[in-house]
Each structure stands twice: as C-alpha cells, then as structure tokens.
Amino acid sequence: MSRPKVLVIGGGFAGVECLHRLEHRLKPAEAELVLVTPTDYELYLPLLPHVAAGVLTPQSVAVSLRRRLRRTEVMPGIAIGVDTAARSVTVRNRTGDLRELSYDYLVLAAGSTTRTFDIPGLKEHAFGMKTLAQAAYLRDHVIEQLDLAAVATDPAEREARMRFVVVGGGYAGTETAACLQRLTAAAAARFPRLDPGLLSWHLVDVAPKLLPELGDRLGANAMATLRRRGIEFSLNTSVGAVTADSVTLTDGRVLPTRTLVWTAGVVASPLVGTLDAGTVRGRLTTTPELVVPGAPGVFAVGDAAAVPDLAVGGDAITPPTAQHSQRQGKAVAVNVEAQLRGTAMKPYRHRDLGLVVDLGGTDAVSRPLGISLSGLPAQVVARGYHVMALPTVTARTRVLVNWALNSVTGDDFVRTGFQQGRPATLQDFEHTDVYGAGVTRK
Template sequence: MAPHRVLIVGAGHVGYYTAHRLSHRLSAREVEVVVVDPQPHLTYQPFLPEAAAGSIEPRHSVVPLRQTLRRCTIVTGAVAGVDHAQRTATVQMADGPTRQLRYDDLVLAPGSVSRTLPIPGLREHAVGFKTLGEAIWARNRVLERLDVAAATDDPLLRQRALTFVVVGAGYAGIEALAELEDMARVALRYYPELTDADMHWVLVEATQRVLPEVGPELGAYTVTQLRERGLDIRLDTRLDSCVDGKVELSDGDTFEADTIVWTAGVRAHPLVAATDLPRDDKGRITCLPTLQVVDGETVVPGAWSAGDCAAVPDLTAAEPGTLCSPSAQHAVRQADRLADNIVRAVKGRAPLAYRHKHAGSVASLGLYKGVAHVYGIKIRGFPAWFMHRTYHMSRIPTFAGKVRVLADWTLALFLRREVVALGQLHDPRLPFTDVTPSTPPRQ
C-alpha cells in the first residue's frame, strides 16, 4: 500500500516546520511528505535587517531544505494552481515543462507578498524588504550611493544620492531603517568627503503610530530615539508619487531620492487565488482553529493552511472573530499543531484546536538598541536588543545555524564591520558582455 502523500506548498515557517515535524512523527511507510517551493531554502526573515547591515553573513539567514529535510521530497518549482477537487497541483519547474503532483492531503502555506498600492513610480523605483535578495540589494544600494556622493561636486546629485526613504513603520520598516542607517553611519568613517549631516533618512508612515505591536508607549520611545539620531520621521503621511525618483508626500513636501524601500504591509500570496479553496474578503484561506480549511460551516476534507495566507481564529483574544496576527511567532506554533493534526487525521483521530496567547514582541533599533514588550513587561535599550538577538537565535531551526550566527555576532565584537558594496552580484554578466562583441550566427 502506498504511503499517505502530504503536499506542502511553500517552505516558509509554516511549510518548513510542518514538514520537519510530520516527517519525524510518522515513518516513510506511513507518510510521504513533498515540499514545493521556488527557493531551495527557508529564509529566516527576522534576520533580513541584520543581513542587510552586515551583522551576519547572508547565507546564515537561510536554512537549506535538502540538507535539513532529509526525510522529505523537495521539489524546486512554483505551484501555478491547485485543483483540490481532483487532489492535484500544477507545478512550474525552475527549468522545464509543468508537472502534475497528486496528493492525499494539502498544506497550503505560500505565505505573503508585499502589499503595494497604485502609486505612480512605485513599481519602477522602489524595492521591497521581504526576501534575502531585496535585503542585500538595499545594502549594496546604500553603500553605492555613498560612493556616488563622495565622487561628485554637484550638490543636487549628492543630496539625491544620500536621501534614503523607507515607507512603512512596522517591524520590517523600523528594523530596516535602523540597521541600514547604523551601517551607513559606520561607513562614513571611510568617506572624508561626507558627514553625518549629509545623509537624509526619511521614514514615511500613513498612521500616527510606529511598531503598533509593542504598544503606544514604546512606539513613542522609538520615534524619539530615531529622531535623536537625526532621522526624519513623517507620521500621518502618505507617499503620493515617486516618478523618476522625485518623492511627493501627502504633507506637501517634495524631494528627490535614489533609494526607496517599501515595507507598508503584506497580503496573501497570489497563489491562493489560483486554487479552488475558499477565501475571505482579504484573499486569505478561511480556516478553523484546527487549521482545517473551511467553506462556511463545511470542512474541506484533506485541506489545511496556516501562517500569513490563512485566516485562523485567535481563541485567546478577548473579542470574538479576532484572527491570529501574521507573525513568525504564530506561524511556527501553528505548524507544530498542523503537523500533529495531520498525524491524528491519518490515524483516525479528531484534530485539536490551535491556541496560543501572543507572548509579546521584540524589535531592534540598530546595534545595542531595541524595544520589547513581553508578557506585559516593557523593556528598552540594550536589554531589549539583547533579548531580540537571544530570542531569534533560539528560533533558528538547526544547531549549525545557531553556531554560525553566534560566531558572526562574536566576531563583530572584535572586528570592524565590513562596509563594501558588491553591486555586480545583481548583474554578474554585465562586465563580460561589455567586452564581448555581438556576433551574428554563422550561416
């Protein structure tokens, strides 16, 4: 008899931890776990700001799937659609034709993508901050602009090069802004032509609060700390346009910037719309607390979901109808419950509901600076920064990963931060094509 096949779409926090736990809870004779993702690794997203700032090696912020999910089948490709009625997923391979994968149970966990708005110039001149590639691009971009500014005598060109805009004041925006500004300030030691006052860092936030997860008091503290560092914090302000790098804000201010980083929220992955599974008004998969997909009052057999792309009721919330927030804290715990529930279902037992009271939040404001609101206790400064690092190191899936990150941090205590741009990584063939003549094919 063939083993029960579980297809896991997405290798983010939900997909990775579900696959790992499921493959260790059941034998290969009982279950075959197939993981499909366009990338051959899990990206530990809380480390993207530190990878961008050079505090850790970028490779140490990812977990290779084939090395760590040895009991699973890894398929590197993008799921183009799911026909759950037929228990079939269509996978576009990285290089080649599409492939049909059949399954018994489906775990749909592609996560989320940047939530963008129809703002003129945004598509052409901004970059997100959700992938490792985007984080490294932002690092290279900031350092390249320092080189441009140092090499020019044109004050307008220098001003544009040294103006950096971050849109969105959630975790990603605040940590990206703080870490990148910290890195740039260190780099200026090697640019005698430039001073701290030459840089203009702008945070644009449409609401009146930053880091709402840590509460209004720590949010106000964060704003104060960033402003004391000379950062330009624009609350209750929207980005109206950035055509050709000309930034127009809703407060009437206009200036030019070469670097615009967009972190203003996330939305469910577009793949969710390419399935026949039920969705809510925000495009998320509707789920029960057991993480089973539900259509109205009817459970969809063999379909499960969790994480950013799923609308999962929060049973610990005071107000009925509250959903779990799209955070790694929930995703990892939901993955464990989801895997256990699949095991229970395979063995003919009823699934259990997911219940977790949010422990709190931690955020870095750059090297040795942070805020934390954990179990009702508010912490700021160095203790919060230390707590931030300790917590996230504990959540790295592998022992080897923990050691590598700890080694990066330890070396950084004794060695100066490396501040060099590797911009050619984004277009590695350009130096070769520049010196190679175009030759027509032989007849």
C-alpha cells in the same frame, strides 16, 4: 499499496515546521512527504535587516532544508494554482515548465508578498525587504549611493544620493531604517569627501504612531532613539508618486532621493486567489483545526491563512507573524497525522509571547510577556529570542559568531555586485506575476 501523499506548499516557518514534525511522528511507510518551494533554504525573515546592514552574512539566516528535512522530497518551484476538486497543484519549476502534482493531503503554507498600492512609479522604483536577494541587493545599492555621492560634482545629486526613504512604520520598516542608518553613518567615515551631515533617513507611515502594536510608551521610546540618530519621521503621511530620483509625499513635499524602501505590510500569496475557497482579508478561511472548509484534505497555515485566534476570541484571526507561523506548522502536523490515523484533530490555540524590535547596537524595544523594556535589556531579550527561534544549532552558532565579529571588527562596507544589472523591482524578486498563468481546470 501506494502511500498517501502529503504535499506542503511553501518552505517558510510553517511549512518546514510541519514537515520536520511529520518526519518524527510518522513512519516512512505511513506517508510520502513532498515540499514545493522556490528556494532550498528556510529564511529566518526577522533578521533580514541585519543582512542588509552587513551585520549577518546571508548564509546565517538561510537554513538548509536538506539539513532539517531528511525524508522529505524537496521540489524546487513555485505552486501557481490549486485544483481542490481534482486534488492537484500546478507547479512552475525553475526552467519555466509546468507540472501537475497530485495529493491526498495538502498543507498550504505559501506565505505572503509585499503589499503594494496603485501609486505611480512604486512598482518600478521601490526596493523591498521580503527576500534574501532583496536584502543583499539593498545593501549593495545603499553602499553604491555613497560611492557615487563621493564623486558627484553636482551638490543636488550628492544630496539626493545621501537621502534614504523607508515607507512603513511596523517592525520591518523600523528595523530596516534603524539598521541601515547605522550602516551609512559608519560607512560615511570611510569617505573623506563626504559630509556625514548630509546623510538623511526618512521614515514614512500612514499611521499616527510608530510601532502601534507595542503600545504608546515603547513606540515613543523607539522614535526618540531613532530621532537622536537623525532619522526623520512623517506620520499620517503616505507616498503619492515615485520616480527614479524623487519621492512625492501626500502632504505635497517632494524628497529628492535614489532610494525608496517599501515595507508597508504584506498580503497573502497570490496562490490563495487560485482556490475556490473563502477568504478573510485576503487570507484563506480556516477552522480552528487549520482545515479549509469545503476543500477536502486541505489545510492552511501561516501568513496565507486566516486562522481563528482562540486566545483572543470573537472574530479575531492570528496576525501574520513568525511566532504564529512556527507554531501553526507544528499544530497542523499533529492534525495531518490525526487524519492519516483516523483520530480527532486539535484546535490551534496560542497566546502571543511578546514582541521584540531590534534597533541595532544596544538599542531595542521589547515587550516579552507584557513587560515593557527598552535599551540594552530589550536588546538582550530581542537577540536571545532570535537565537532561540532559529531552527538549528548551526544557524544559531553562525548568527552569534557574526554578531560577535561585527561588534569587534565592524564592517568593510564592500559591494558584492552579485546582482548588478538584474531587474530590481518588487515583482522581479517576489515573482508575483506567475500565479494562475497557464493553469487549466479539469
């Protein structure tokens, strides 16, 4: 008899944790394990700003799937459609060909993409911070702006190239602005013709406060720290239009710049829209057991799932954080095992352990277990948390060594040029245009 097939979509925190646990809990004869993912690594997303700033190498945050998953078949590609009635998934592989995969149990851990709005020029000119390629590209671009500013003969061009705008006052935006500001401040010293006083970093957010999830006190501490470094803030403000050389804000100001980094939140993967299933705020509705109602054999976890937050109660759903994704991946593995063996499933319940925001150097704000910290103690907690959250000893070692080397030797501010000449839009990096294309329903 053929083994039941457990098909997992997405090689992020939730998907990989699910398969890693299933490999340990199930005997090889009990199930066939298959993973569909566009990359052959699990990305530790919270440390992407460190990659963009050159503090960590890309390999440090890219954990090899074949190192973690020894029995799982890893299929390179993007799942672009799900037919729950036929129990099949349409996959577009790396060459563009389509393939139909059947399943007995499906775990949707497709993650999220950058949230955008209908702002003129945004999709054409904004840089993102959601993938490893985007972080590497952004680093090259930022250093290139300093190179070009150093030889510019037009003062207006030099000023525009040395102005950087980040949109989004959450974790990703704040950490990206903080880490890259440190990069440019240090790099400017290597350019004798550049006036460091012309460096300008601008953080824009529609919310009235920075990092509202951390509370007023820590948010204010973070703003004060970044202001001391020269970062400007425009809160209660958004972007009205973007061109190749300027950003127009909704308050009427026009900021000449060649760099707009867009980190204004995420939305569930477009794969969610191909299912005939209920959603909450664009995420798949699930039961506390992580099951998608009305879709036999289908589970959903991570950023693509609206999982009831039993620790909070009411209508609350778990936020799209790495912490919840990792733990939901472990929990869904237990419930898939229960389905295979005919035992009772368990509801997912986890109370957030706290939040950490690394502002670079010795600066950070953290709230572990409800305790507010800032400065060096917060940085120790933040980096300690990241090291422990990394899934392999190899990844932890690489990160620790990189941090140590950077603190002692600094950066050489080298542009790799690996992606020079390739399209750099959000859609090009995140492949948001392929979902549902070519999918047929039986």
